[in-house]
Amino acid sequence: HSSDDPIKNAEEEVRDWAKQKASEIEQLKKQEVYRREFLSNISHEFKTPLFAIQGYIENLQDGMMQDDPVMAQQFLEKAAKNIDRLTFLINDLDEITKLETGQISINMQKFDLAELIFETVSHLEDKAKKQNIQLVADLKSNTPIYVKADRQRIQQVLINLIDNSIKYGIDGGKTKINVYHLLDQILVEVTDNGQGIDEKLLPRVFERFFRTDRSRSRDIGGSGLGLSIVKHIIEAHQQTVHVRSTEGIGTTFGFTLEKYKAS
């Protein structure tokens, strides 16, 4: 609503400008808090394995190699495990940074989702067996399900979800992978009968570094970034993820994909 009065107009312009700057500052402040939290989480995540490695090496330096070679060997293995953990963490951080800054391109292609599911299940079968968990892909192996998506990244999604169902599963448990046909989409669900997630914490599981139980998760050794990577990948496909869970009963993670349509 400009008036004929040039001074009034100028005043209004200045006021609008100030309002915009204030909102920009607010935005920057939020980003700063976010960045600081991210850095503090990262340093925390690095410290745990680094301190552990330091401890094992100090023991080895103190003559354990000669005094107790069996224990020394175990300490070396534990140190190596912690180094693996740091490597996984760095890879996940790299991935999430790329996803968040839009540095990755989604390579959309037609592929058979059924085949990908069977392939992924067979990759993870040994790991599941070690925890006495059965993996069941509840779909026909001879019926292709064509989708349009980035095959490699969707495999990453499947790996993260199935791997979690193993990590947070119970001895003698079972993980099922189901596929449902919607109108233009395919819905994939990974259901376990593991420990489940507290209802109050459920909305936060996709947050970076979020864990329902820090100490227990640390023993299991994830980076706390797996689900956040899942969400980013699916959203980069313009699709959605969801979770349902009941503590002590089990958890279902699901995501949608675009059906491939020959045009």
Ligand code: ADP
């Ligand atoms: P992490 O590396 O800790 O597994 P994720 O981002 O993959 O990180 O998962 C975040 C947290 O969500 C986990 O630490 C765990 O507490 C919880 N969670 C994920 N998947 C499951 C599941 N299938 N059952 C129970 N809890 C789960």
